[in-house]
Amino acid sequence: MAVSQGFKTDLLGSIPSLRAFAMSLAQNADKADDLVQETLVKAWDKHASFQPGTNLKAWLFTILRNEFYSQMRKRGREVQDSDGIMTARLAVHPSQHGQLDLKDFRSALERLPEDQREAIILIGASGFSYEEAAEICGCAVGTIKSRVSRARARLQEILEISGEDEYGPDAISAQVMGKPAA
Amino acid sequence: MKDMAKTSTAGVQRRQGISGEPLGPNSEIGRKLKQYYDELVSDDVPDRFAQLLARLEQAEPGRQKD
Numbered sequence: 001m002a003v004s005q006g007f008k009t010d011l012l013g014s015i016p017s018l019r020a021f022a023m024s025l026a027q028n029a030d031k032a033d034d035l036v037q038e039t040l041v042k043a044w045d046k047h048a049s050f051q052p053g054t055n056l057k058a059w060l061f062t063i064l065r066n067e068f069y070s071q072m073r074k075r076g077r078e079v080q081d082s083d084g085i086m087t088a089r090l091a092v093h094p095s096q097h098g099q100l101d102l103k104d105f106r107s108a109l110e111r112l113p114e115d116q117r118e119a120i121i122l123i124g125a126s127g128f129s130y131e132e133a134a135e136i137c138g139c140a141v142g143t144i145k146s147r148v149s150r151a152r153a154r155l156q157e158i159l160e161i162s163g164e165d166e167y168g169p170d171a172i173s174a175q176v177m178g179k180p181a182a
Numbered sequence: 183m184k185d186m187a188k189t190s191t192a193g194v195q196r197r198q199g200i201s202g203e204p205l206g207p208n209s210e211i212g213r214k215l216k217q218y219y220d221e222l223v224s225d226d227v228p229d230r231f232a233q234l235l236a237r238l239e240q241a242e243p244g245r246q247k248d
Contacts, residue, residue, distance in 0.1 A: 002242050002243075003238075003239065003242060008235055008239060011235060012231070012232065012235060015227050015231050016223045016224070016225070016227060017223060019222065019223075019225065019227065020219055020222035020223040020225075023222050024219070024222070033228065033230070036231065037230070037231070037234060040231065040234055040235065040238075041234070041238065044235075044238045102214065102217060102218060102221070105214040105215075105217075105218055106218060109215075109218065120205070120215065121215070121219065123205060124205035124211070124212055124215040124216070125215045125216055125218070125219030125220075126219065148204070148205070149204065152204055152205065152211055155211050156211060159211075161210050161211065
């Protein structure tokens with residue numbers, strides 16, 4: 001069965017979202033665009049396995065995500081385990097009191113483990129439901145919920161959103177050194 | 183009228199607080215997340231992708247036009 005014009009148009013239309021998701025995962029524009037390219041080629045090859053009427057974006061995100069993790073494994077890079085990582089200790093101090101700027105947010109996001117980052121992006125930014133996100137990530141809905149809540153808690157911690165301005169970078173260094181922050 | 187409806191929705195979300203909608207419009211993290219992502223989505227798409235799809239289409243053996 002040949003690829004229909006409609007499918008091609010829908011693929012084209014989903015490229016901006018695919019690139020955004022790829023950037024969120026890969027944190028690097030060249031790698032992200034390579035991921036998108038690979039995703040489009042795979043989607044084209046497997047178009048017959050897409051069921052029309054189902055969520056094309058979710059289907060494409062699944063392909064892209066699988067590609068991302070398989071490339072990481074090929075490069076011999078361990079997939080980050082969210083439980084064993086010290087990201088939260090490497091705090092970003094907001095540049096202005098009460099004003100969280102996008103640059104700070106971006107670098108905080110980069111410090112999340114992949115599984116948490118993808119969960120919070122899928123739910124909080126790409127507009128997927130918990131069920132869809134669970135399907136894309138191949139895990140249980142409860143797993144997505146807990147990743148999102150850990151991601152959110154960690155972002156708040158890194159960005160010191162709930163706290164007043166009492167924890168500066170120095171207080172954070174103190175935490176790294178193992179001294180109590182207060 | 184529309185504005186009023188909007189305001190009351192926001193009010194409900196605010197009352198639901200953190201547990202109600204953890205990444206909603208009243209959450210700082212939720213807003214930043216959307217801002218971060220929307221910026222990525224609105225980035226100009228390089229031509230290479232349209233060219234890639236055109237090449238894939240050319241390579242189709244029994245390609246159909248509809």
